[in-house]
Amino acid sequence: MTPRRRRMLFIGCLLLGLAAATALMLKAFEQNLLYFYSPSQVMAGEAPEGQRFRLGGLVKYGSVKRAEDSLDVQFVLADCEDSLPVTYRGILPDLFREGQGIVAYGQLSTGQNGRLFVADEVLAKHDENYMSPEVAESLKKPDGASCMPPGMLNAGNREN
Amino acid sequence: MKTWFHQWGSPPHFYERAARWTPWFSVLALVTLAYGLIGGLVLAPMDYQQGQGYRIIFVHVPSAWMSMFIYTTLAIAGGIALIWRMKLAEVYIAAAAPLGASFTFLALLTGSLWGKPMWGTYWVWDARLTSELILLFLYLGVIALYSAIEDKRSAARAASVLALVGVVNIPIIHYSVEWWHTLHQGPTVTKFDKPSIDTAMLLPLLSMALGFTFYFAALALVRMRLGLLQRERYSRWVSDMLNQSQVKS
Known part of the structure; x- marks a missing residue:
């Protein structure tokens, strides 16, 4: 394995690990982020x-x-x-x-x-x-929408 | 491909090319910004809900896009700098980070000024605003790290690592309005559906975004040339070039 290959692998693993850690962290804080x-x-x-x-x-x-x-x-x-x-x-x-x-x-x-x-x-x-x-x-709808339009809650009432 | 890579990695070659490209990017920036400003501030109709106040999107949205785009390029350059040890990528990080920080600041500032009349507050700690603020801090971190270390090779390496680490924030910023309830609106243009914006507003908005990109490209090239000269001030090609220009004048 050349040094360049090793660096490439290292950076790849670093990014993957970070992404996984962040995903878990965000999942844990989900309620606080609402x-x-x-x-x-x-x-x-x-x-x-x-x-x-x-x-x-x-x-x-x-x-x-x-x-x-x-x-x-x-x-x-x-x-x-x-x-x-x-x-x-x-x-x-x-x-x-x-x-x-x-x-x-x-x-x-x-x-x-x-x-x-x-x-x-x-x-x-x-x-x-x-x-x-x-x-x-x-x-404009004649009676006006009294229900939440899709954009309002963004992700909507997603089940967690 | 390999020779192309090597040619572009060569500082004197890049220095010369960048000088030729800068005026083209500047002209393109002027044209697209002129159309975007006139189309957005004069020709576009007002918004059904926000009246004339919505027109701040013509600055706010392109700056926010640029803030994320530039950070992504920083991370890519950081990867190239770490893996291939390419000097140009290191110079790019130092040149582009302050520009990206400025766009981030502009996005936060215009958004805040927009928030007061529309939302009723300058600032809220919702997921979109907070993650964009973190992006500003990441930029400042890259800049500070690069300037704090004397040896520019190791400075660039440290800054590259930070740029790479921070890139996880980019998808968070983009999807924050979809993953969580936020006060910030959801995506208007960057979604899979048809953009939910009048074409008369969308075209100047895209033109402004192009204009910001060209403007950034022109500035980044100028800053990279300056950075290259500083980094390579003891090298042969710089002294050759200076001698030549002295002979000419």
Whole structure:
């Protein structure tokens, strides 16, 4: 074996080993790398109880209620399977609207009728579609999508 | 093939070729950047959701692509430098790493400026943003390692190892938005489906990406020539060349 061959083999093994180590590490940290949980994950009890976490979903059509004398907002975040009511006090990002993908940071508590997510930070997520307003208008579904579009959750609710 | 490899590995040969190629890359960069900027900032329609603000993609996306592309070339050059001990590959790493770091910084900066109006925050620790930040640190590590070691041969070898090790981060950056829930959007152009972007926006975007690549190529060639001169300052071909140019003037 020439020295060059040996170096080639060494670098090949180095890269393979690194790739394997990284893959295992990422697999182990999978839960921590999730930026947010979806409503169905929360309802299934996968989100940490009594701890602050992020909740991501679409703002359900017709669910946004603003208080008249304060910045309190109430809305429902939904994915294709489940939904969760959210309360928030503060200024919402420009992209916030019904049907928009939203990531809220806060914690679970119990409201009058079941679970309630109390958020203290609301971020808007935009999707990967770029088109002119005219095209968007012509594509618009009559009732508006209230279910998660494929791009919103990226990998979707993959089973691990 | 073997002679081609050897010819290209020869510093004087490369030095001369690179000088001839630089103006061509510069002109190509100017043309594609001009079309990309006019097409993107003036001609393309505004976005249905983000209005005019989306136009930052014409800088943000090409810089992010460049940051990953340049790092991949660094790793390849690192492999060549370690296996074949090719001097040019070592010079390439030193020349390209600061450029790659600049593109990474630009991608992070423009993304942050974009994030505030659209997402409502400058920065979040989601998988995409964090892995891109790690890429910046990898670049800085390569640069620091190369400059910290006096003997440039061993400096380049150390930097090559780091470049190779760091390359595992590249697929992580690319797939981060598919593997995990992130605030960052999923891929628009680099996916197997049809790109989900209006053609009037896509063409200037691709032109900007080409322009960034040509611009990088031109700069990298200039920096490599400088690096070669420094590394080879005691060698025959450099003194020959300098003597010749003195005779001429």
